[in-house]
Amino acid sequence: MIPEIGHYALALGLCVALVQAIVPLIGAQRNNLALMELSRPAAVAQFLTIGVAFAALTHSFIVSDFSVSNVFQNSHTDKPLLYKISGVWGNHEGSLLLWIMILAVFSLAVAVFGRNLPPTLRARALSVQAMITVGFLLFILFTSNPFERIDPAPLNGRGLNPLLQDPGLAFHPPMLYLGYVGFSMAFSFAVAALIEGRVDAAWARWVRPWTLLAWIFLTLGIALGSWWAYYELGWGGWWYWDPVENASFIPWLSGTALLHSAIVVEKRDTLKSWTILLAIVTFSLSLLGTFLVRSGVLTSVHAFATDPTRGVFILLLLAVTVVGSLSLYAWRAPQLKAGGVFAPISREGSLLLNNVLLSTASATVLLGTLYPLFADALNLGKVSVGPPFFNAVFVPLMVPMVLVMALGPMLAWKRGDAYGAARRLWLALVAAAVVFAGTYVAAGGALTDVGAAFGMGLGAWLLIGTLVEWAERVHLFRVDPVTSLKRAAGLPRAAYGMTLAHAGMAILVMGVVGNTAWKGESIQVMSPGEVVEIGGVAYEFRGAERVEGPNYDAVQGRFILRRDDGAVLAVMEPQKRTYTDPPMPTSEAAIHTDGITDHYAVIGDPSPDDGPGAFVTRFYHEPFVPFLWYGALLMGLGGLVSLTDRRHRIGAPTRARARTAAPVGGASARGAAR
Amino acid sequence: MMRRIVYFLPLALVAVLLGFFIVGLQKDPRKLPSVLLDRPVPAFTLAGLPGREGALTGPDELKGQVTLLNFFGSWCVACLQEHAMLKRIRAEGLAPLHGIAFKDQPEDTLRWLGRHGDPYDRVGYDTTNRIAIEFGITGAPETFVIDADGVIQYKHIGPITAQVWAETLRPLIEDLSTP
Amino acid sequence: MRPGNKQARTGTGAIARVVAGAAVALAVAVGAGSAGAVEPDEMLEDPALEERAREVSKDLRCVVCQNESIDESNADMARDMRLLVRDRLLEGDSNEEVKQYLVDRYGDYVLLRPPFKPTTYVLWFGPALILIGAVLAVVFSYRRKAAAPAAPPPLTDEEKAQLRTLLAERGEGAETTGKARADHTKPKARRGGRS
Incomplete structure (x- = not known):
């Protein structure tokens, strides 16, 4: 009964979405407030219907109702509760429902928190949002019904892929979807603005928090996936340039560009048509990712089960969305007024350069990802585009990017002083030089270390440059500490957001460079009692034993990890598991971290030929890997802090209004101080 | 006017992209065509199955007339699917059918042929994958059509069905056989 | 994000569908699980040569996998290709010659770094x-x-x-x-x- 309610709720949701898509649009066109206002109760109803459907599917998973095909395919009674729930989105149909659920949540957010939006803009944005929902509801209802029944109901399910039975991966898809779908807000607002024919600072101010929110989720979602791959797949890799990874990275790059160009629109009322285009493109790239993952046009290790009908349907969805919005763009964008002028060397100029580099990076990854498809379609033969290509083309784009990232925030709006800014960055330059020389010597001074040392220096340049920028703002050491402290407290949260996010990027760069350059590994057969040294530590093998888990059996190795001087750092117990439903082996690495370097141990198959109790073992020396996670977290945190900036406080329109009433002068004084 | 055209650029780009996707949806990215077509059979040395007449030991035995060369193994489930078809092809006698068993122990291959019937003229075996890599194949079954000069003319990936035989392979062999 | 296995991500039903869809069911058994591909028994005595083998392997695509290098893949076919790479190196081939050897048989598809040529x-x-x-x-x-x-x-x-x-x-x-x-x-x- 409950699955049928869920199915029915989806159908009802479709009707509501249709109303929400059409009526407010007409209302906005006729300037009829009553029709426009319908969008808000519709968004609430939309949320309720989809919520019921989502709850129904979740219920079916929790109670293990195997008469529902989707539950049968992806769940099992022995599975821990968390993975029963994460099983809801661990498959094509359920993940699609989650997509729609998040769409509905965002619509609801606009309806509830968007009270201070102009009614026409809000009505149109909600209408566009509903159009997207309609598309996805049609998709799920016609090709991917998550509530399909099987008769007779099987006694037990087939279980979830054990690789997915992991806390990291339980939350990775929802985070990614929050990111992807979050960009639909920027898209809907962009389309609404095109219909209105009006983009201004206020528009940018409304769009930015949504974009920021989506960006935070996408950043953390990607990082979570990377982290999961690192510890779960058992060989210490964290990024593979796989098409599915790229599918999330491409919108991240263009979303990051959007985040920055929206600042220019907000502050300087220029770059408007470009920002609109970016908003459209970013969401379209999110849709493209969905298409690539679910249609089977590309080979990837973790594409969803592919089905041509679904592929055609998503392509259709993508085509309608992109062609529709870009036609509107071609028609209306020329009418957008060009805004303020600025010198090439200025804050605007640097943000523009950021956009050029990020868009190029995004397009480059897209090109590499799709090239096998292009070549095949044109009968140029089968080619593979793998990590060596991406590394070769991506790095040269990121070097100028990071160089400018430190400089840009130091420049004034309209007309900046590059020489002056560079001079004020002397400390960053010194830091970069010291780190370069230091790492170069520490690494052994080989010719191959130059690139890595340069990369580390680049990270230091950005990190110190970012901190110098903050110090400049608070006049650190130029005025007495109390004044500095006051200034620091008075800085807008958005400024802190930038500082944190840029510092995060600097740390991420160091993590990427350092780990890529100095990662080490050791693969061997070990008998109990043997010791292997790698990366300044020694692993002593103490044998392996069988252990039993709730739905798996495992061989668990035992290693004593010692420092150079013999002090015991940790006892490491990696496992090689064999799951029962579905039968599949996985490897659980043991990782010991000191905050800078990870020591990573994996136990492999027994090797009885080499003596009793002998096992294949692998150790990885993973320097700077924690920097990746620190960097990503700092970036997310920076986004979050920026989101709480008074200008963006999306959840508190009344408070914002109350405040703007009084200290307008104060705010502008603070703004001028930048 | 130029200015207005610029705004159509994204639309045009996307149209091209969508075109590629439409074509791409109809292709299988996993399908890997052979690069050995129109090239002579690679050099190889194999041993015949012990106790079985007709050994395939080298490329010279694939010359002189049009031949079919089938890669199989006793471990290969899909090979069993096409086995009946291979026997029919053998009975038809249009061209000799040779087999290479790979990643297989000779006794296992012999037992398998004993149980399911032996449609091959000559058989060679390799206990490793090496011969498969030599021929650029990715699995079993795969079947080559080789002309009288020992040049590879065609490769079929997957089990040979009656349809594949009637519509592709037989016409090709007939065509190649008439000088 | 890379399950070492061929069809990860969805349940077995989906796997069955993928396999059926691929029809061919190329049975050169898919290696199981994950956790490193290169096994100690494959490795060469000479560390310099082994280093080169690893380097070459990282640029070669496993032809039966979805999108992995032979250095990362657990598939049998990838193991055999790794062994082949090592054999060729022992015979004195240069890194490029080893790659060319496989390109001659599988085409540019095996190269994860696409060659620089008109296409x-x-x-x-x-x-x-x-x-x-x-x-x-x-x-x-x-x-x-x-x-x-x-x-x-x-x-x-x-x-x-x-x-x-x-x-x-x-x-x-x-x-x-x-x-x-x-x-x-x-x-x-x-x-x-x-x-």
């Missing part, structure tokens, strides 16, 4: 072309903007009409929405004040 010019020159295009676009639009008068153009009729309706609406003393609209115009006023 891949678009790929290799693409990023540079995109960058140059983007820079040119910026320069041109910047010049045009710089040439245009800085003063805002006069209001169009449409805008004048909008303004009239706006003013009229405010005249009526609209409650919440009216205030919201007032808020909406504020940032502009503020910015004007600063510059």
Whole structure:
């Protein structure tokens, strides 16, 4: 009964979405407030219907109702509760429902928190949002019904892929979807603005928090996936340039560009048509990712089960969305007024350069990802585009990017002083030089270390440059500490957001460079009692034993990890598991971290030929890997802090209004101080 | 006017992209065509199955007339699917059918042929994958059509069905056989 | 994010569908699980040669896997290719010769770094072309903007009409929405004040 309610709720949701898509649009066109206002109760109803459907599917998973095909395919009674729930989105149909659920949540957010939006803009944005929902509801209802029944109901399910039975991966898809779908807000607002024919600072101010929110989720979602791959797949890799990874990275790059160009629109009322285009493109790239993952046009290790009908349907969805919005763009964008002028060397100029580099990076990854498809379609033969290509083309784009990232925030709006800014960055330059020389010597001074040392220096340049920028703002050491402290407290949260996010990027760069350059590994057969040294530590093998888990059996190795001087750092117990439903082996690495370097141990198959109790073992020396996670977290945190900036406080329109009433002068004084 | 055209650029780009996707949806990215077509059979040395007449030991035995060369193994489930078809092809006698068993122990291959019937003229075996890599194949079954000069003319990936035989392979062999 | 296995991500039913869809069911058994591919028994005695083998393996695609190098894949086929790479190196092949050996048999498909040749010019020159295009676009639009008068153009009729309706609406003393609209115009006023 409950699955049928869920199915029915989806159908009802479709009707509501249709109303929400059409009526407010007409209302906005006729300037009829009553029709426009319908969008808000519709968004609430939309949320309720989809919520019921989502709850129904979740219920079916929790109670293990195997008469529902989707539950049968992806769940099992022995599975821990968390993975029963994460099983809801661990498959094509359920993940699609989650997509729609998040769409509905965002619509609801606009309806509830968007009270201070102009009614026409809000009505149109909600209408566009509903159009997207309609598309996805049609998709799920016609090709991917998550509530399909099987008769007779099987006694037990087939279980979830054990690789997915992991806390990291339980939350990775929802985070990614929050990111992807979050960009639909920027898209809907962009389309609404095109219909209105009006983009201004206020528009940018409304769009930015949504974009920021989506960006935070996408950043953390990607990082979570990377982290999961690192510890779960058992060989210490964290990024593979796989098409599915790229599918999330491409919108991240263009979303990051959007985040920055929206600042220019907000502050300087220029770059408007470009920002609109970016908003459209970013969401379209999110849709493209969905298409690539679910249609089977590309080979990837973790594409969803592919089905041509679904592929055609998503392509259709993508085509309608992109062609529709870009036609509107071609028609209306020329009418957008060009805004303020600025010198090439200025804050605007640097943000523009950021956009050029990020868009190029995004397009480059897209090109590499799709090239096998292009070549095949044109009968140029089968080619593979793998990590060596991406590394070769991506790095040269990121070097100028990071160089400018430190400089840009130091420049004034309209007309900046590059020489002056560079001079004020002397400390960053010194830091970069010291780190370069230091790492170069520490690494052994080989010719191959130059690139890595340069990369580390680049990270230091950005990190110190970012901190110098903050110090400049608070006049650190130029005025007495109390004044500095006051200034620091008075800085807008958005400024802190930038500082944190840029510092995060600097740390991420160091993590990427350092780990890529100095990662080490050791693969061997070990008998109990043997010791292997790698990366300044020694692993002593103490044998392996069988252990039993709730739905798996495992061989668990035992290693004593010692420092150079013999002090015991940790006892490491990696496992090689064999799951029962579905039968599949996985490897659980043991990782010991000191905050800078990870020591990573994996136990492999027994090797009885080499003596009793002998096992294949692998150790990885993973320097700077924690920097990746620190960097990503700092970036997310920076986004979050920026989101709480008074200008963006999306959840508190009344408070914002109350405040703007009084200290307008104060705010502008603070703004001028930048 | 130029200015207005610029705004159509994204639309045009996307149209091209969508075109590629439409074509791409109809292709299988996993399908890997052979690069050995129109090239002579690679050099190889194999041993015949012990106790079985007709050994395939080298490329010279694939010359002189049009031949079919089938890669199989006793471990290969899909090979069993096409086995009946291979026997029919053998009975038809249009061209000799040779087999290479790979990643297989000779006794296992012999037992398998004993149980399911032996449609091959000559058989060679390799206990490793090496011969498969030599021929650029990715699995079993795969079947080559080789002309009288020992040049590879065609490769079929997957089990040979009656349809594949009637519509592709037989016409090709007939065509190649008439000088 | 890389399950070492061929079809990860979805349940076994989906796997069955994928396999059925692929029809061929290329049975060169898919290796199981994950956790490193290179086994100790494959490795060469000579560490320099082994290092080279690893380097070459990282650039070669496992032909039966979805998108992995033979260095990462647990598939049997990948193992056999790794062994082949080591054999060729022992015989004195250069790294490039080993790769060419496999390209001769499987085509450019086995190379994870696509070769530089006419069919891949678009790929290799693409990023540079995109960058140059983007820079040119910026320069041109910047010049045009710089040439245009800085003063805002006069209001169009449409805008004048909008303004009239706006003013009229405010005249009526609209409650919440009216205030919201007032808020909406504020940032502009503020910015004007600063510059």
